[in-house]
Amino acid sequence: MSQIRVPVVTPGTRPELAELExxxxxxxxGNISLLYQVLLNSAPIASGWEQMLSAVRNHSSIPADLRELAILRVAVLNRAEYEFEAxxxxxxxxxxxxxxxxNLRTGAVFDAQLFTESQTLVLELTDKMTREVAVPDAVMARVTARFNAQEVVELVATIAAYNMVSRFLVALAIAH
Incomplete structure (x- = not known):
């Protein structure tokens, strides 16, 4: 992996960032990850990122297994090793x-015995959103039949947000 493409901001070195840190x-x-040390190059972006990703990860009604499954799948599809490992x-x-x-890590065909019906549907939605962007009506009909409107919005927002995260990581060569 190549070197990170922008400077890393060492926490505590810029007084104007103290509150955000x-x-x-x-x-x-209690810590500031490498991702956030890069984001601190832009305080407004780091602040907005923190608010959005905290909402997605900590204030969503989506069951944690489905959320993390989508995040891991996005990371695999976008080759974002840092995101996957995190x-x-x-x-x-x-x-x-x-x-x-x-099974997810390989990026191969899913072993149906390892995933519930809901998990398999989330994987399908994640693949469509990440690979094709547009989600076919038939897939979305199955999603909206299984999940309520709030869950659909939060699930789609989770997949979209982690596509942003993974693309940011990969573009700036942020890796463990």
């Missing part, structure tokens, strides 16, 4: 098995 630390378990612990905590995560 505190906000990030509070919502991210979410494996969350996926395990959410109840996804190591075997299911390993």
């Amino acid at each position: 505190d906000t990030i630390k509070k919502s991210r378990g 979410h494996v612990p969350h996926a395990l905590t959410a109840g996804l098995t190591k075997q299911a995560i390993d």
Whole structure:
């Protein structure tokens, strides 16, 4: 992997970012990840990013297993290793098995025995949104039949948001 394509902002080195850094630390378990150290090059973007991604990850009604499944799948499809590795612990905590995560990691055909019907549908929606952008009516009809309107909005927002995250990571060569 190539070197990160913009400077990394070391936390605590820019007094004008202190309040924003505190906000990030509070919502991210006390540390500022490499991703946020890059985002700190633009305080407005870092702040908006933190608000949006916190809403998606922490204030959504989507079950954690479905959220993390979508995030991992987006990471695989967009070749965002940093994103994938960052979410494996969350996926395990959410109840996804190591075997299911390993199946996702390969990017190959899904082993239907490893995923519930809802999980399989989320994987299909994630693939359509990430690979094709437009979601066929038939797929969306199945999604709206299984999930209520709030869940559909939150699921689509999660997939869209993590496409943004993965594309940002890959474009700027942010890796572990």
